[in-house]
Amino acid sequence: MEMLSGAEMVVRALQDEGVEYIFGYPGGSVLHIYDALFQQDKVSHILVRHEQAATHAADGYARATGKPGVVMVTSGPGATNAITGLATAFMDSIPMIVLSGQVRSDWIGDDAFQETDMIGVSRPVVKHSFMVRDAKDIPEIMKKAFYIATTGRPGPVLIDIPKDQTAPNVKNPYEYPKKVKMRSYAPVSRGHSGQIRKAVEELMKAKRPVIYAGGGVIQGEGSELLTKLAHRLNFPVTNTLMGLGCFPGTDPQNVGMLGMHGTYEANMTMHSSDVILAVGARLDDRVTNNVKKFCPGAKIIHIDIDPATISKNIMAHIPIVGPVHQVLEEMLSALDEHGGEPDQKALERWWEEIEGWRKVHGMRYETNENGPMKPQQVVEALYKATGGDAYVTSDVGQHQMFAAQYYKYDKPRRWINSGGLGTMGFGLPAAMGVQFAFPDATVACVTGEGSIQMNIQELSTCLQYGLPVKIININNQALGMVRQWQDMQYGGRHSQSYMESLPDFVALAEAYGHVGMKVTKFEDLEGAMNEAFALKDRLVFMDIYVDPTEHVYPMQIADGSMRDMWLSKTERT
Amino acid sequence: MRRIISILMENEPGALSRVIGLFSQRGYNIESLSVAPTEDSTLSRLTLTTFGNDLKIEQITKHLNKLIEVVKLVDLTEGAHIERELMLIKVKATGAQRAEVKRSVDIFRGQIVDVTSTVYTIQLTGASDKLDAFIGAIGETQVLEVVRSGVSGISRGEKVLSL
Ligand SMILES: Cc1cc2nc3c(=O)[nH]c(=O)nc-3n(C[C@H](O)[C@H](O)[C@H](O)COP(=O)(O)OP(=O)(O)OC[C@H]3O[C@@H](n4cnc5c(N)ncnc54)[C@H](O)[C@@H]3O)c2cc1C
Numbered sequence: 001m002e003m004l005s006g007a008e009m010v011v012r013a014l015q016d017e018g019v020e021y022i023f024g025y026p027g028g029s030v031l032h033i034y035d036a037l038f039q040q041d042k043v044s045h046i047l048v049r050h051e052q053a054a055t056h057a058a059d060g061y062a063r064a065t066g067k068p069g070v071v072m073v074t075s076g077p078g079a080t081n082a083i084t085g086l087a088t089a090f091m092d093s094i095p096m097i098v099l100s101g102q103v104r105s106d107w108i109g110d111d112a113f114q115e116t117d118m119i120g121v122s123r124p125v126v127k128h129s130f131m132v133r134d135a136k137d138i139p140e141i142m143k144k145a146f147y148i149a150t151t152g153r154p155g156p157v158l159i160d161i162p163k164d165q166t167a168p169n170v171k172n173p174y175e176y177p178k179k180v181k182m183r184s185y186a187p188v189s190r191g192h193s194g195q196i197r198k199a200v201e202e203l204m205k206a207k208r209p210v211i212y213a214g215g216g217v218i219q220g221e222g223s224e225l226l227t228k229l230a231h232r233l234n235f236p237v238t239n240t241l242m243g244l245g246c247f248p249g250t251d252p253q254n255v256g257m258l259g260m261h262g263t264y265e266a267n268m269t270m271h272s273s274d275v276i277l278a279v280g281a282r283l284d285d286r287v288t289n290n291v292k293k294f295c296p297g298a299k300i301i302h303i304d305i306d307p308a309t310i311s312k313n314i315m316a317h318i319p320i321v322g323p324v325h326q327v328l329e330e331m332l333s334a335l336d337e338h339g340g341e342p343d344q345k346a347l348e349r350w351w352e353e354i355e356g357w358r359k360v361h362g363m364r365y366e367t368n369e370n371g372p373m374k375p376q377q378v379v380e381a382l383y384k385a386t387g388g389d390a391y392v393t394s395d396v397g398q399h400q401m402f403a404a405q406y407y408k409y410d411k412p413r414r415w416i417n418s419g420g421l422g423t424m425g426f427g428l429p430a431a432m433g434v435q436f437a438f439p440d441a442t443v444a445c446v447t448g449e450g451s452i453q454m455n456i457q458e459l460s461t462c463l464q465y466g467l468p469v470k471i472i473n474i475n476n477q478a479l480g481m482v483r484q485w486q487d488m489q490y491g492g493r494h495s496q497s498y499m500e501s502l503p504d505f506v507a508l509a510e511a512y513g514h515v516g517m518k519v520t521k522f523e524d525l526e527g528a529m530n531e532a533f534a535l536k537d538r539l540v541f542m543d544i545y546v547d548p549t550e551h552v553y554p555m556q557i558a559d560g561s562m563r564d565m566w567l568s569k570t571e572r573t
Numbered sequence: 574m575r576r577i578i579s580i581l582m583e584n585e586p587g588a589l590s591r592v593i594g595l596f597s598q599r600g601y602n603i604e605s606l607s608v609a610p611t612e613d614s615t616l617s618r619l620t621l622t623t624f625g626n627d628l629k630i631e632q633i634t635k636h637l638n639k640l641i642e643v644v645k646l647v648d649l650t651e652g653a654h655i656e657r658e659l660m661l662i663k664v665k666a667t668g669a670q671r672a673e674v675k676r677s678v679d680i681f682r683g684q685i686v687d688v689t690s691t692v693y694t695i696q697l698t699g700a701s702d703k704l705d706a707f708i709g710a711i712g713e714t715q716v717l718e719v720v721r722s723g724v725s726g727i728s729r730g731e732k733v734l735s736l
């Protein structure tokens with residue numbers, strides 16, 4: 001058998017897992033591994049400018065490809081800088097492996113230089129973690145880590161590696177395990193057939209059904225089957241923020257996003273429904289509004305791979321624990337066996353009602369004749385300029401909601417954002433990860449002047465690797481989402497929600513070696529967008545000035561039911 | 574409602590902290606906890622008592638089951654079971670009280686395991702409410718120190734929690 005050092009084992013295991021990219025930043029405790037990386041060319045290391053960005057880049061890569069993202073950081077500050085990225089991935093169930101260096105085994109617990117109890121600090125935000133106690137265990141630990149991160153409900157896994165375990169002079173036999181055997185971890189592989197048949201019966205009886213599809217459909221590669229099922233039944237489909245793209249955004253059956261900033265018709269459809277088929281969605285508080293008033297007449301069929309999600313916030317009448325792909329497949333064949341059809345008369349009436357709701361709000365917004373541009377116009381222009389076919393990453397705030405509402409995602413994995421944690425600073429590094437995965441694809445990062453400054457140093461990484469990301473900075477000169485809440489709930493007192501000294505983003509982009517563009521007038525917008533996207537191999541930073549007073553609507557009224565919404569600054573349901 | 578949850582988990586460093594962490598992270602309470610290796614040295618048996626309605630307990634057990642190191646678990650209170658806790662208790666024993674304490678110990682089937690001229694150290698096992706009752710019977714003012722092991726439990730009959 002081959003004899004390898006711990007450092008070589010780490011790198012070899014990455015190769016054996018087929019890892020293309022590892023995003024990281026070196027430091028004392030991982031130098032042995034960096035030396036082993038240097039001596040091979042199968043795994044490319046991407047040097048970011050801040051460890052948080054490494055985690056988001058790996059995360060973006062994972063969301064766009066479905067493959068796990070891999071990160072390497074040094075001990076102490078390098079490791080703690082990775083925490084926000086771990087938490088972001090954890091909340092959105094993203095497969096990720098973080099390798100963190102640790103001080104020598106015999107120094108652990110002594111407050112050694114750059115020692116942090118990373119297993120302890122990360123514990124609540126990882127799916128699992130390992131500490132390497134013996135270099136011989138590295139192949140097995142690596143195999144298990146990838147297995148755990150990518151199976152069941154995906155999530156980040158941390159491996160903490162004391163420096164002595166990677167010492168170049170200590171060699172051990174290396175063989176990468178072919179299979180994982182873990183008596184204590186067995187993700188569900190099939191949903192219960194009886195429950196699936198019961199669900200089909202319920203769907204057949206439904207008069208006001210809705211399919212509520214979330215991020216799990218994308219994660220579980222269930223988009224095609226879901227689309228097939230929805231078409232077959234002619235039921236309306238709504239998506240969570242995380243589920244956008246799992247059912248085509250332009251499909252007439254799509255009633256749009258639901259929840260806090262969901263469409264009027266999606267929230268009305270949910271509230272008035274009699275059967276909800278929730279697929280890979282976790283009935284999050286941004287969706288349900290007050291759980292006591294949630295969809296009073298609905299029977300809930302809930303498909304999720306994680307039993308702890310089911311009946312956590314809302315009781316499910318028919319729980320189905322299983323992978324979305326397998327369950328939907330079986331549901332389709334159960335439909336065939338059943339042979340019946342949903343109640344067409346009722347469906348017809350249901351669709352009439354929904355079409356009526358569509359006309360009520362229709363995602364309209366007011367434009368200014370001579371005043372500043374509206375942020376919605378920017379997203380619509382982006383949609384047009386990219387033919388609706390870009391990978392769009394986003395940061396967190398109003399711009400995120402506009403990018404979710406006004407860009408129609410027809411394919412899964414095209415819309416990439418931090419939903420569960422809502423991490424400002426996610427967008428640019430995530431876009432880097434996507435661009436690495438798909439070098440020829442159009443990648444746009446929709447951001448705000450607040451969020452972009454949380455990881456703006458990555459402009460330097462983009463230059464180093466020639467990443468032609470297009471940054472769409474929707475500049476409202478304010479922490480807009482915070483400002484909106486202050487307008488609505490704090491009497492317009494804008495406590496710390498605007499920024500008085502914004503940088504000259506064009507000059508900044510240029511200083512980093514990129515192209516900068518400033519757009520202040522709507523009539524220049526389309527031309528500027530086309531110009532930017534024509535620059536295929538350059539990063540373009542578009543600094544687009546918009547109306548600082550704009551709000552995101554619809555917006556659910558706190559503590560109400562799903563149908564209680566503000567539709568504009570003055571109209572409510 | 575009070576529940577006794579018994580967990581079989583990998584006997585590995587860090588496993589216990591994950592169980593404890595889960596409780597504090599999700600705002601569940603642990604009333605008592607006891608843990609030790611089993612006859613199979615790769616496995617530990619952890620028993621904890623907690624309070625909650627059915628929904629909450631269901632969430633707790635689901636989340637515990639998700640922990641990678643948890644191999645199996647059972648809510649003992651769901652079926653017939655035997656519950657035991659060990660208590661060592663030091664009580665004042667002077668004058669007339671000396672005989673009184675001794676009588677209580679006998680009634681509760683405890684043992685006096687150490688004696689000085691003023692103090693008895695008593696060992697008592699039983700369900701937690703029996704131990705509570707003993708403290709009540711002695712009177713709290715008499716008590717100098719209490720150590721309790723936390724509950725451990727096992728199902729009645731042929732049911733076993735094993736691999
Ligand atoms: C400013 C802001 C505003 C927001 N407003 C909204 C809003 O208006 N509407 C909205 O919807 N969200 C909104 N969110 C996002 C919200 O916080 C949640 O992140 C989101 O609703 C969760 O989406 P989801 O239910 O699809 O679950 P996800 O977080 O995507 O979870 C996926 C679920 O699928 C399951 N799963 C994973 N893989 C599989 C598989 N293979 N098979 C079966 N199941 C699987 C998982 O167990 C999990 O339960 C907002 C976030 C921010 C930051």
Ligand SMILES: Cc1ncc(C[n+]2csc(CCOP(=O)(O)OP(=O)(O)O)c2C)c(N)n1
Nearest residue numbers: 397398399424448449450451478479480481
């Ligand atoms: C790291 C982090 N800190 C704070 C917040 C709270 N927060 C949510 S949205 C927002 C404002 C974002 O401002 P900007 O990026 O300019 O976007 P806008 O809302 O103006 O479009 C803030 C501060 C957050 N989500 N993430």
Ligand SMILES: [Mg+2]
Nearest residue numbers: 448449478480
């Ligand atoms: Mg802003």
